Amino acid sequence: MVQVGIEAMNVFGGSAYVDVMELAEYRKLDLQRFNNLMMKEKTVALPCEDPVTFAVNAAKPILDSLSEDERSKIELLITCTESGIDFGKSLSTYVHDYLKLSRNCRLFEIKQACYSGTAGLQMASGLVLSQLSPGAKALVISTDISRFLLIGDSDAMSMDWSFAEPSGGAGAVAMLISDNPRIFQIDRGASGYYTYEVMDTCRPVPDSEAGDADLSLMSYLDCCQNSFNHYQKRVEGADFLKTFDFLAFHTPFGGMVKGAHRTMLRRLHRMNPAAIEEDFERRVSDSLIFCQRVGNIMGGTLFLALASLIDKASIKEPKRVGCFSYGSGCASEFFSGVITSESQKELKQLNIEGHLNQRYKLSMKEYTQLLEGSSAVKFGTRSAVIDPEMLAAARSRGLDKCLFLKEINEFHRRYEWS
Amino acid sequence: MTEEIIWNEVRKNIAEILPSVDVNGIKSNDRLVDLGANSVDRVEIVTLTLEGLNLTIPPHELAKANNLGDLVEILLKKASL
Numbered sequence: 001m002v003q004v005g006i007e008a009m010n011v012f013g014g015s016a017y018v019d020v021m022e023l024a025e026y027r028k029l030d031l032q033r034f035n036n037l038m039m040k041e042k043t044v045a046l047p048c049e050d051p052v053t054f055a056v057n058a059a060k061p062i063l064d065s066l067s068e069d070e071r072s073k074i075e076l077l078i079t080c081t082e083s084g085i086d087f088g089k090s091l092s093t094y095v096h097d098y099l100k101l102s103r104n105c106r107l108f109e110i111k112q113a114c115y116s117g118t119a120g121l122q123m124a125s126g127l128v129l130s131q132l133s134p135g136a137k138a139l140v141i142s143t144d145i146s147r148f149l150l151i152g153d154s155d156a157m158s159m160d161w162s163f164a165e166p167s168g169g170a171g172a173v174a175m176l177i178s179d180n181p182r183i184f185q186i187d188r189g190a191s192g193y194y195t196y197e198v199m200d201t202c203r204p205v206p207d208s209e210a211g212d213a214d215l216s217l218m219s220y221l222d223c224c225q226n227s228f229n230h231y232q233k234r235v236e237g238a239d240f241l242k243t244f245d246f247l248a249f250h251t252p253f254g255g256m257v258k259g260a261h262r263t264m265l266r267r268l269h270r271m272n273p274a275a276i277e278e279d280f281e282r283r284v285s286d287s288l289i290f291c292q293r294v295g296n297i298m299g300g301t302l303f304l305a306l307a308s309l310i311d312k313a314s315i316k317e318p319k320r321v322g323c324f325s326y327g328s329g330c331a332s333e334f335f336s337g338v339i340t341s342e343s344q345k346e347l348k349q350l351n352i353e354g355h356l357n358q359r360y361k362l363s364m365k366e367y368t369q370l371l372e373g374s375s376a377v378k379f380g381t382r383s384a385v386i387d388p389e390m391l392a393a394a395r396s397r398g399l400d401k402c403l404f405l406k407e408i409n410e411f412h413r414r415y416e417w418s
Numbered sequence: 419m420t421e422e423i424i425w426n427e428v429r430k431n432i433a434e435i436l437p438s439v440d441v442n443g444i445k446s447n448d449r450l451v452d453l454g455a456n457s458v459d460r461v462e463i464v465t466l467t468l469e470g471l472n473l474t475i476p477p478h479e480l481a482k483a484n485n486l487g488d489l490v491e492i493l494l495k496k497a498s499l
Contacts, residue, residue: 214457215481
């Protein structure tokens, strides 16, 4: 039987970050709220970083580790994003070019808010399982940035920004999907879906967000329970408490995952608060560590949580992970897969945490300057030259070899390697 | 199900999530946000109340509530169906 899942995986968490507590103090917000948020740092995109650079920088180390023959087997490139830079031309075209992928390759972009990464993973898995092209691999890259904070006057635009600003991050997760799933072997067919139209959070205009935070949190909880119900119909005997050694959830902020986990155990198993807390520490907390340092990276957040779990958890024998993906609007899926000590060994070689540690810490002054100066790379920018001196110290903090945006000429973006 | 039962359930859950609030002083035009509840607290209070009353209401219907009186009204309407 053909196996399928993630053969290789890497996270790019950017070049610069802000401390969330400093941000809270700067905005004069209630600090008590920020403990509930369970966030520590968030990545901030520099003017020379866009969804393309994040995507390429996440995937490059994976590509570099492949032989020429293996690279030529990548027949599908999917970018998953809600931060697109063009309505027609998908950013996968740039990614394909800068990663020097084979021209005998399909490419396109998927959008469905924070569910997009899961959509990409499952579509790529379908390619592998179909066996129409035996040995074919797919590169799926979730990439998103939140470089905006325009707050309008209407009700829909007055979100609970005290949660949105400190949790909105930037980052990308690249995943090579194949029949050799060394990082995460998907349980074939073990997927539950739950989907309906709801106007919770969205990006109805370029470079900003709108929505109703409470409605979004309620939809998340509703979908978590109902996608798991569907999973149980598909997987005989599935039990939220016993089937999964670990859980990785879409993490808009840590407090949301904690709330969802608590609600599920209370509803399904009538557990008391102390037992729920113990279970959270044992099965969930390792998945939050990277998320607490990068922020919500939308389509890639579930996989940032999965990477965190694989990097941090104690994995002596194979372990089953229950994954919950939610994207506003809304679409959701509960699925599962198996990780091993080998997964951990492979992932650790990419030193994701080391790169997060290397990022440049922005002062509040630098951060606010970035917010105010972000007009140069707004959606639809026709021509611009990115000032290479702007936060030059931060530019050098990413990977040793990093892609940056150089200029936009008649809408065509040009990039350069550091 | 009476309005009284629903109010008691709402007060009980507010007390659990927001221990510093005097639930006996709560009025129908109070909003959870004014009682100090953040987004996660608000959703938790509503979720607990639905569970306690054994009701299922779609998120978009609940989101119409602007204050606790609205919430109780929505719950009562659903319970009476």
